[in-house]
Amino acid sequence: MESLHIHETPPEGAAADWTVPQDWAHYGAEDHRTWDRLFARQSAQLPGRACEAYLRGLDVLRLSRPGIPDFAELSERLGALTGWSVVAVPGLVPDEVFFDHLANRRFVAGNFIRRPDQLDYLQEPDVFHDVFGHVPMLADPVYADYMQAYGKGGLRSLQFGALHKLARLYWYTVEFGLIEETGGLRLFGAGIVSSHGESLFALDDPSPNRIAFDLLRVMRTDYRIDDYQQSYFVIPSFEALLKATVETDFAPVYAALETLEDLAPDAVLAEDRLFTRGT
Ligand code: HBI
Ligand code: FE
Numbered sequence: 001m002e003s004l005h006i007h008e009t010p011p012e013g014a015a016a017d018w019t020v021p022q023d024w025a026h027y028g029a030e031d032h033r034t035w036d037r038l039f040a041r042q043s044a045q046l047p048g049r050a051c052e053a054y055l056r057g058l059d060v061l062r063l064s065r066p067g068i069p070d071f072a073e074l075s076e077r078l079g080a081l082t083g084w085s086v087v088a089v090p091g092l093v094p095d096e097v098f099f100d101h102l103a104n105r106r107f108v109a110g111n112f113i114r115r116p117d118q119l120d121y122l123q124e125p126d127v128f129h130d131v132f133g134h135v136p137m138l139a140d141p142v143y144a145d146y147m148q149a150y151g152k153g154g155l156r157s158l159q160f161g162a163l164h165k166l167a168r169l170y171w172y173t174v175e176f177g178l179i180e181e182t183g184g185l186r187l188f189g190a191g192i193v194s195s196h197g198e199s200l201f202a203l204d205d206p207s208p209n210r211i212a213f214d215l216l217r218v219m220r221t222d223y224r225i226d227d228y229q230q231s232y233f234v235i236p237s238f239e240a241l242l243k244a245t246v247e248t249d250f251a252p253v254y255a256a257l258e259t260l261e262d263l264a265p266d267a268v269l270a271e272d273r274l275f276t277r278g279t
Contacts, residue, residue: 005081016095022088022111025071031113032067038119038128039064041196048202050193051179051186053143057136068113069131078135082144086135091124095154095163102151107138109275120196133190134174142190142238149246150174162254165219172218173241178202178210178234185210185234185275201228209266212273215244216256221263230266234275256257 014020043064046055061077065067075085087101088111101108109130114122127132137143150170157166175191185203187193192202202208209231211217218233235241263269268277 008094014090018089018093019087019108020090020111020224022071023073024068027068027113032055033221034113034119035068036196038064039132042132042199045196046187046193046204047197048183049199051181051188052138053190054193057139058269060139061136063132063136068127069108070244074131074135078138081139082141083136084144084147086131095167096158099151099154099158102147102217105144105148107134107147109135116221117128129190129194133194137188137190140238142242146238146242146245147174149242153245153250156250157254160251160254162250162257165254165257166250168219168221168223168261169215169245172221172233173213176202176223176232177213177241178228178232179238180234180236180275181245188238190225198228202232206276206279208276209272209278210269210275211268212236212275213241213244215248216253216260217263217272218271219253219257220260221265221267223265229279231268 010016010018043058046058058064060081061074063074071086071088076085078084078086082105084105084107084111087106087244089108090112091110092109093101107130110124110126112126113128114126122129138147144268154163154166154170157163176189177278178185179188180186187199187202189202192198205228208229211231211233213233213235221231223229228260266278268274
């Protein structure tokens with residue numbers, strides 16, 4: 001496994017935009033078996049936990065077919081729904097490359113899968129995290145718009161030197177977001193839905209805070225990348241999330257953030273609207 005460093009130039013065999021051929025034929029039987037094991041385990045526990053849009057995406061993209069999906073086939077189905085395509089990359093790509101792909105409705109997905117001994121945690125996003133975790137949501141038109149808006153915002157944030165603030169928005173929504181539905185809180189963050197333990201912990205465990213989403217609050221809040229989250233943010237709808245991103249002029253938001261101190265992942269403020277206060 002290569003370390004979690006981001007190369008300055010595209011690795012051997014990658015294009016200038018860091019994409020590589022998925023080369024679906026290169027996967028071995030063990031790779032497909034790992035996908036099937038992860039898929040079976042997660043899809044058994046997501047009904048009643050994942051949000052409606054996620055479950056719909058899983059269904060309409062026919063991701064339950066055995067084996068690692070072929071990105072070309074997947075992109076045809078996804079493209080017809082929301083104009084998004086799935087392109088293969090060898091691992092984490094530099095932020096500005098990542099944002100440019102999102103801004104052009106291309107989702108970058110790792111072309112490798114974790115080893116059987118890494119079933120429960122790996123550092124870099126592999127094809128299971130990216131395709132099982134992120135792609136079903138891209139079949140939802142409103143979320144598809146949000147992801148493109150995020151990419152465009154990311155490119156703009158580079159001019160303000162505010163990437164790390166905007167990365168928190170990605171972290172607390174796209175990776176670890178919760179949404180309020182009639183049946184209760186539901187998962188939509190890819191990091192949660194693709195995780196065996198966290199897809200239970202994020203909804204059931206009393207220890208994390210569950211706080212109503214607020215753009216500035218999220219962009220002030222630091223996060224940890226190596227453990228379950230200490231706080232989850234809850235959006236009322238994807239329309240609200242899209243609105244908060246496309247209708248906001250981020251210049252004053254970045255200016256305001258300069259005057260507000262960062263918050264620890266487990267912080268709770270008096271003005272927070274809490275669904276649950278963590279233990
Ligand atoms: N690269 N391949 C890949 N996948 C990601 O999710 C990703 C990335 N580079 C940067 C990144 N995510 C985050 O820093 C975003 O917040 C920008
Ligand atoms: Fe991810």
